[in-house]
Amino acid sequence: MLFITNRVLEQGLTPLPTEGTEFRLARSVNFVLANNQAEQSFYCCRRSGPFDYIEIGSTNLFDEIKALKADQLLFYIHGYSMLPEQVFEHAERLQRLLDRLQASNQVGLLKNPKIVVIPLIWPCDNDFGKVKDYFDDQKAADASGTAYMRFLQKFLSWRESNSTLDNPCLKRVNILSYSMGNRVLRSALQLSAKYYPQNSLGLLFRNVFMPAADVINESLNPDQAGGMIPAMSRNVVVYYAADDLALRASKIANVDGPVASRRLGHTGPENMNKVPRNVYAIDCDDFNNIYDDPLGHSYFLDDPRTGEPGLLLRHAWACLCTGRVPITPSFMPGRSDPNSRTEILNEQNLLNT
Numbered sequence: 001m002l003f004i005t006n007r008v009l010e011q012g013l014t015p016l017p018t019e020g021t022e023f024r025l026a027r028s029v030n031f032v033l034a035n036n037q038a039e040q041s042f043y044c045c046r047r048s049g050p051f052d053y054i055e056i057g058s059t060n061l062f063d064e065i066k067a068l069k070a071d072q073l074l075f076y077i078h079g080y081s082m083l084p085e086q087v088f089e090h091a092e093r094l095q096r097l098l099d100r101l102q103a104s105n106q107v108g109l110l111k112n113p114k115i116v117v118i119p120l121i122w123p124c125d126n127d128f129g130k131v132k133d134y135f136d137d138q139k140a141a142d143a144s145g146t147a148y149m150r151f152l153q154k155f156l157s158w159r160e161s162n163s164t165l166d167n168p169c170l171k172r173v174n175i176l177s178y179s180m181g182n183r184v185l186r187s188a189l190q191l192s193a194k195y196y197p198q199n200s201l202g203l204l205f206r207n208v209f210m211p212a213a214d215v216i217n218e219s220l221n222p223d224q225a226g227g228m229i230p231a232m233s234r235n236v237v238v239y240y241a242a243d244d245l246a247l248r249a250s251k252i253a254n255v256d257g258p259v260a261s262r263r264l265g266h267t268g269p270e271n272m273n274k275v276p277r278n279v280y281a282i283d284c285d286d287f288n289n290i291y292d293d294p295l296g297h298s299y300f301l302d303d304p305r306t307g308e309p310g311l312l313l314r315h316a317w318a319c320l321c322t323g324r325v326p327i328t329p330s331f332m333p334g335r336s337d338p339n340s341r342t343e344i345l346n347e348q349n350l351l352n353t
């Protein structure tokens with residue numbers, strides 16, 4: 001599995017190339033798990049097995065991405081308090097579930113793409129205690145924006161130079177940023193717009209999926225820190241649940257003056273009229289606690305009752321296949337607005353989209 005990280009490596013920074021030679025990096029690396037400093041450098045790597053990692057460098061990574069037998073990429077940004085092997089476990093589950101959807105074409109769509117998952121691993125804390133980890137990880141997530149801004153700009157430069165070739169890389173790019181991982185995404189795109197304004201208007205991402213997003217619920221407004229997420233995406237899909245107990249606790253922990261800050265993954269966007277038209281709000285309240293009892297926070301992978309891809313992932317799969325966000329047709333009972341960008345996600349509504 002390919003991955004990108006800005007965690008501290010035991011082997012130190014990437015060695016500089018020798019002058020006058022083509023630099024094709026490959027070195028074994030290990031994470032320093034006790035160090036949650038957010039590196040400004042990023043490392044492009046491959047995982048061959050548990051605790052078996054090789055840094056291959058960005059040139060090799062982009063070459064391998066181009067050679068992948070896949071139609072689309074899905075960059076996965078994990079949530080808080082997750083160490084690398086836990087992230088890989090989630091990424092592998094996500095890959096297996098997407099492969100299963102691709103093989104079975106469960107949503108009955110004509111297009112049936114092959115998706116490859118590439119995790120972005122930012123430095124969560126290895127300390128004892130979830131509360132301390134939460135605040136440490138917030139700082140690390142925000143600080144990680146610099147590294148992933150640099151990665152995105154390097155990717156954009158490679159894609160631009162690659163576009164002049166006879167066989168350019170045409171894979172579509174998507175992001176799934178879970179929980180606190182949305183702070184990483186928000187920071188990276190905000191910094192990209194600040195330092196590379198010429199690249200900030202391109203639709204880099206086909207779909208950005210934001211399940212259980214642990215950022216304020218006004219984040220996607222154009223005047224807010226996350227305003228560049230819709231600007232650089234075709235579709236932004238917010239999955240939220242009012243009874244997500246983890247985000248209820250997060251709301252209390254994130255007090256802005258006299259007011260507790262409501263979270264995007266708890267309520268959806270504060271006001272749908274203030275966010276761009278490519279932002280969709282999907283209410284997952286009907287199943288989040290069934291998938292993740294009792295917190296109702298981790299509901300974006302499989303249905304634990306069957307082991308099959310869950311409702312959220314099947315909805316996201318339809319977005320990946322079509323480039324459009326499925327919403328129950330306007331003739332369905334209770335639907336009055338044919339231009340609605342909101343949905344209550346359940347088995348019946350998914351079948352009727």
